[in-house]
Amino acid sequence: MIRIAVTGAAGRMGKTNIEAIQAAEGVQLGAAIVEATSSLIGADAGEVAGVGKQGVAIVGSLAEVMDDFDVLIDFTAPKATLSNLALCAEHGKAMVIGTTGLSEAERAELTSFGEKMPVVFASNMSVGVNLCFKLLAEAAQALGDDYDVEIIETHHHHKVDSPSGTALSMGEAVAGALGRDLRQCAVYGREGQIGARTKEEIGFVTVRAGDVVGDHTVLFATEGERIEITHKASSRMTFAKGAVRAAGWLAGKEKGLYDMQDVLDLRD
Numbered sequence: 001m002i003r004i005a006v007t008g009a010a011g012r013m014g015k016t017n018i019e020a021i022q023a024a025e026g027v028q029l030g031a032a033i034v035e036a037t038s039s040l041i042g043a044d045a046g047e048v049a050g051v052g053k054q055g056v057a058i059v060g061s062l063a064e065v066m067d068d069f070d071v072l073i074d075f076t077a078p079k080a081t082l083s084n085l086a087l088c089a090e091h092g093k094a095m096v097i098g099t100t101g102l103s104e105a106e107r108a109e110l111t112s113f114g115e116k117m118p119v120v121f122a123s124n125m126s127v128g129v130n131l132c133f134k135l136l137a138e139a140a141q142a143l144g145d146d147y148d149v150e151i152i153e154t155h156h157h158h159k160v161d162s163p164s165g166t167a168l169s170m171g172e173a174v175a176g177a178l179g180r181d182l183r184q185c186a187v188y189g190r191e192g193q194i195g196a197r198t199k200e201e202i203g204f205v206t207v208r209a210g211d212v213v214g215d216h217t218v219l220f221a222t223e224g225e226r227i228e229i230t231h232k233a234s235s236r237m238t239f240a241k242g243a244v245r246a247a248g249w250l251a252g253k254e255k256g257l258y259d260m261q262d263v264l265d266l267r268d
């Protein structure tokens, strides 16, 4: 039985991850962690997640429960994720990370932990989005430089990072297939007399509204036609199932930085 710990246990994804662990075979909830200031410390993690008593009391510090799990699933915030990585590396634990919104420096720091421990890091854990990454690279390769590329994403009004991690990964998939560097060609929002669009740019549009779980569209457009590749998530369970699958896949793996393409065996 693989024991999984969940950080951000009272968050939207934390609660859904606990629900997914409870429903999956071969895994069990080992620990649930919230911020040290939370009023939920001591409460049963299953009850907080809405899936009934699990016999796991929520704690306010990861350090307290290092003996209680094999793999940590972390969907929190960049600084918390990096501090959890350091603790897990020190104690020989594996980690599945879904946190988005990392700066370039934070992402480099995260990447370096792959030399010390097994890590799965993915901006989106759903099977559908990971298939889209492949489809997008194939579409970009086939369509080439004649098609303008724009990426439109919509999320719930609580989301704090923009563009979404998934939109950025989609941009990277397209840019890579077209031989471009996303850091050079990304345009994040447009306003004023900015001139006509350049051929190389990849534009990002962010919408934040209501309770949308996560919609992503990549638009390829040229004279006379346009193609749209769209993914719509209607439940966070699609991400949580992916995260739990990644945790099962990661247990017992050699150190290294992996993503969902590895977990789902989608890599060419």
Ligand SMILES: NC(=O)C1=CN([C@@H]2O[C@H](COP(=O)(O)OP(=O)(O)OC[C@H]3O[C@@H](n4cnc5c(N)ncnc54)[C@H](OP(=O)(O)O)[C@@H]3O)[C@@H](O)[C@H]2O)C=CC1
Pocket (backbone or CB within 6 Å): 007, 008, 009, 010, 011, 012, 013, 014, 034, 035, 036, 038, 075, 076, 077, 079, 080, 097, 098, 099, 100, 101, 122, 123, 124, 125, 126, 161, 165, 239
């Ligand atoms: N890869 C994927 O498939 C997906 C990734 N995500 C990403 O996961 C992350 C979380 O999303 P979501 O669950 O909606 O967000 P929430 O705000 O609902 O949850 C985040 C949780 O992390 C906790 N947290 C934040 N900062 C700290 C800290 N410094 N120390 C300890 N705990 C902390 C928060 O605690 P508190 O409330 O007490 O502040 C909160 O419970 C985001 O980055 C999001 O983009 C989301 C869905 C899918």
Ligand SMILES: O=C(O)C1=N[C@H](C(=O)O)C[C@H](O)C1
Pocket (backbone or CB within 6 Å): 100, 123, 124, 155, 159, 163, 164, 165, 166, 167, 213, 214, 215
């Ligand atoms: O914050 C969210 O909710 C989501 N975040 C991820 C992202 O930034 O891409 C994945 C998903 O779209 C939901």
